[in-house]
Amino acid sequence: MKKPRLPFYFLWVIFVLISCNRLENETIQTIVPLKTTTYTDDFSLFVDTLIFIPVQSSSGDIISVVSKILIDNNDNFILKDEILGIQVIDETGQYIGSIGNKGRGPGEYTDITDMCITPDGEYIWLLHSSGVSKYKISDGKFVLKINFEQVNYDAICASDNGGFYLFSSNPPDESNFEEHFYALTQFDNNGVKIREFLPRKDFVFTQGIFTQSYDKSTIMRPQEGDNIAYKIGKDIIPFLKIDFQQQAIPLKYIFNNGGDLFEGMKNYLFSDYYKLPIHIHDTKEHLYFSSIGPDALQNDFILSKSNNKGFRWAYESSNNDPFFIMASDSNYFYSVVYRDNDAVKEVLSKTTNLKDYILHKMSQLPDSDIDIFIIKLKFCNI
Numbered sequence: 001m002k003k004p005r006l007p008f009y010f011l012w013v014i015f016v017l018i019s020c021n022r023l024e025n026e027t028i029q030t031i032v033p034l035k036t037t038t039y040t041d042d043f044s045l046f047v048d049t050l051i052f053i054p055v056q057s058s059s060g061d062i063i064s065v066v067s068k069i070l071i072d073n074n075d076n077f078i079l080k081d082e083i084l085g086i087q088v089i090d091e092t093g094q095y096i097g098s099i100g101n102k103g104r105g106p107g108e109y110t111d112i113t114d115m116c117i118t119p120d121g122e123y124i125w126l127l128h129s130s131g132v133s134k135y136k137i138s139d140g141k142f143v144l145k146i147n148f149e150q151v152n153y154d155a156i157c158a159s160d161n162g163g164f165y166l167f168s169s170n171p172p173d174e175s176n177f178e179e180h181f182y183a184l185t186q187f188d189n190n191g192v193k194i195r196e197f198l199p200r201k202d203f204v205f206t207q208g209i210f211t212q213s214y215d216k217s218t219i220m221r222p223q224e225g226d227n228i229a230y231k232i233g234k235d236i237i238p239f240l241k242i243d244f245q246q247q248a249i250p251l252k253y254i255f256n257n258g259g260d261l262f263e264g265m266k267n268y269l270f271s272d273y274y275k276l277p278i279h280i281h282d283t284k285e286h287l288y289f290s291s292i293g294p295d296a297l298q299n300d301f302i303l304s305k306s307n308n309k310g311f312r313w314a315y316e317s318s319n320n321d322p323f324f325i326m327a328s329d330s331n332y333f334y335s336v337v338y339r340d341n342d343a344v345k346e347v348l349s350k351t352t353n354l355k356d357y358i359l360h361k362m363s364q365l366p367d368s369d370i371d372i373f374i375i376k377l378k379f380c381n382i
Helices: 008-025 261-270 341-347 354-362
Strands: 029-031 037-039 047-054 066-071 077-081 085-089 095-099 114-117 123-128 131-136 142-147 155-158 164-167 182-187 193-199 210-212 218-220 228-232 236-242 275-282 286-292 298-304 310-314 333-338 372-379
Touching: 037 298, 047 354, 066 114, 066 333, 077 114, 114 210, 123 155, 155 210, 155 218, 210 275, 218 275, 236 286, 333 354
Parallel strands: 029 236, 037 310, 114 155
Antiparallel strands: 047 372, 066 077, 077 085, 085 095, 114 123, 123 131, 131 142, 155 164, 164 182, 182 193, 210 218, 218 228, 228 236, 275 286, 286 298, 298 310, 333 372
8 A cells, every 4th residue: 555645736835834934933133223323423433444446447438327236256346337237347446347238139138137146156147127147257258048928026146056036026016915925036047936935024115135245145135014134145044133113114104095105105215214224234243234214314324243232324315316335345345436526525514424424535535537436444343
């Protein structure tokens, strides 16, 4: 007599449920940033090192709008530029080359939603409007493209099996939270779906879903509604809970006004709560993240990993050009700043946030024809 066997589908459901349960219930570190940080507008007390790296772009081209930075295994900067595409710059600011090319031909792309580096550091995945493409980092050559019939993905992260994860912030019906939906989907290196997990809890804004940690793992910022960030490496584990306590945005607040999504988003951003922990980056010693506070003002935080204490600062409503830290390694944080003479003049007598402080320091640089810099930033022990 044959032993009874569980159907494969049943085993797969059990596996997915166990995976989801582990994601939700693993013990994680909790920080209470409004209690453990001190507001400051004097950055001379906290900035240990600030280095300006002038960026030399390719001949005739000007790097203009950098929205993401990755650091490869050779300490080169990979810049996602909204005009030029993917540009590779070495640690001294010298142009190395581009990854792929913008265009409509084979192996080219017209837009880029997100990018990530494979765990071995040799390849880069690009997410764009029609699918996912893979390129060799060393020479920028096209490797393969995976097309999706219906693309509803906002961010990409490499997985340890040679494939990738895609994050979908919201389904087509963005006001429906009752229908079963998973935010994170894993694919193999041929684009075959492996599994889905991370049940969606609330409306999710699409900005800064995945960032690169100093150890080359990936940080996935919190969904709205739980404030839990995850680290993605060999496993996906809860990494950090950012708890604003009574000042945290309530669950599903965005739909408090009759389900009008546009009106709900506006009310959400201008509410008196703290929300949207994004652009999470870390060094061995410090953690950085940005959050939208009351009146839709950007609030940024730096905390020491050893004692969870730190400092924070806010940007006024007149600061229309947001500034975020965009990358990190073991010791330094990195971002991109542009030489704007008018902006520099405005901050010579007033430095209330980190961007003002950096522009003030930039005013002391020698004159040159270079208008874009990668900044290298280290904070004091707190």
